[in-house]
Amino acid sequence: xxxxxxxxxxxxxxxxxxxxxxxxxxxxxxxTGTMDRAxxxxxxxxxxxxxxxxxxxxxxxxxxxxxxxxISIEAFRIAGGLLLFGIGMDMVYAKTSRTKMTAxxxxxxxxxxxxxxxxxxxxxxxxxxxxxxxIVLMNEAMEIGVIAxxxxxxxxxxxxxxxxIMMQRSDDIVLRIGQREYRxxxxxxxxxxxxxxVQFIIIGLRTAFPILTGGTI
Numbered sequence: 597x598x599x600x601x602x603x604x605x606x607x608x609x610x611x612x613x614x615x616x617x618x619x620x621x622x623x624x625x626x627x628t629g630t631m632d633r634a635x636x637x638x639x640x641x642x643x644x645x646x647x648x649x650x651x652x653x654x655x656x657x658x659x660x661x662x663x664x665x666x667i668s669i670e671a672f673r674i675a676g677g678l679l680l681f682g683i684g685m686d687m688v689y690a691k692t693s694r695t696k697m698t699a700x701x702x703x704x705x706x707x708x709x710x711x712x713x714x715x716x717x718x719x720x721x722x723x724x725x726x727x728x729x730x731i732v733l734m735n736e737a738m739e740i741g742v743i744a745x746x747x748x749x750x751x752x753x754x755x756x757x758x759x760x761i762m763m764q765r766s767d768d769i770v771l772r773i774g775q776r777e778y779r780x781x782x783x784x785x786x787x788x789x790x791x792x793x794v795q796f797i798i799i800g801l802r803t804a805f806p807i808l809t810g811g812t813i
Contacts, residue, residue: 603744607733607751610792613785614680614725616687617759618778623720624763625770627711637764642712644760647721651730651752658731659738669735670804676728677796683725684793687786690779721759732796 624643628636654661662672730752737744762769 599740600743600747603736603740604747604751606792607737607748608754609788610680610729610733611726611748611751612755612758613789613792614683614723614729615721615755615759616782616785617755617762618769618773618781620716620721620759621762621766621769622778624716625766627716628766636766639712639716640760640763640766643716643721644756644763646713646717647759648753648756650718651722651726651756652749654727655730655734655748655752658727659735662731668804669732670800672728673732673735673796673800674804676725676732677793677800679728680725680789680793680796684786684789687789688783689786690782721756726755 624636624640628639631639659669662669730748733748733751734745737748
């Protein structure tokens with residue numbers, strides 16, 4: 597039970613932090629500033645739906661995709677940890693991660709449908725970091741059991757659901773949060789993400805190189 601609780605905390609914290617509903621909401625506001633209320637709600641719904649489909653697809657089939665390309669989960673865990681580390685550093689230093697969205701993607705999307713799919717659903721909500729976290733966590737969950745698998749899926753749904761709710765209420769959120777508060781929260785989340793990334797790398801190295809912990813290859 598203690599292991600399941602720890603795994604649940606890791607799953608929910610890592611996926612929610614990487615998805616970053618607050619950052620997605622602020623980008624949503626900037627992209628939909630000229631739209632009416634109905635159009636904004638449609639964009640929020642479409643973006644959340646596409647993001648959820650993509651995230652669940654990689655969560656469920658990510659291991660098979662890695663096998664197809666001959667990539668070990670240890671290699672993917674280490675690479676993913678490095679990627680999450682970079683995203684966390686960007687959050688700590690209050691930068692917009694390039695794995696989330698480029699300036700070109702931000703300003704080229706003018707049509708509501710285009711904005712919903714890209715850059716909101718991909719890569720703002722479900723980016724490389726979220727996909728990496730989901731695949732690594734699902735691999736661990738399969739070793740633990742059915743309950744752990746359900747936890748990872750629930751964490752993915754929760755992260756996207758929270759993002760959708762915040763985008764729905766984006767006008768109220770923008771009125772209540774300033775840039776200073778946003779940077780403080782973002783930096784704290786960045787520190788947590790860096791710690792999670794380092795843990796991913798440590799576990800990956802230990803599994804790939806047992807000799808590092810006194811084991812045998």
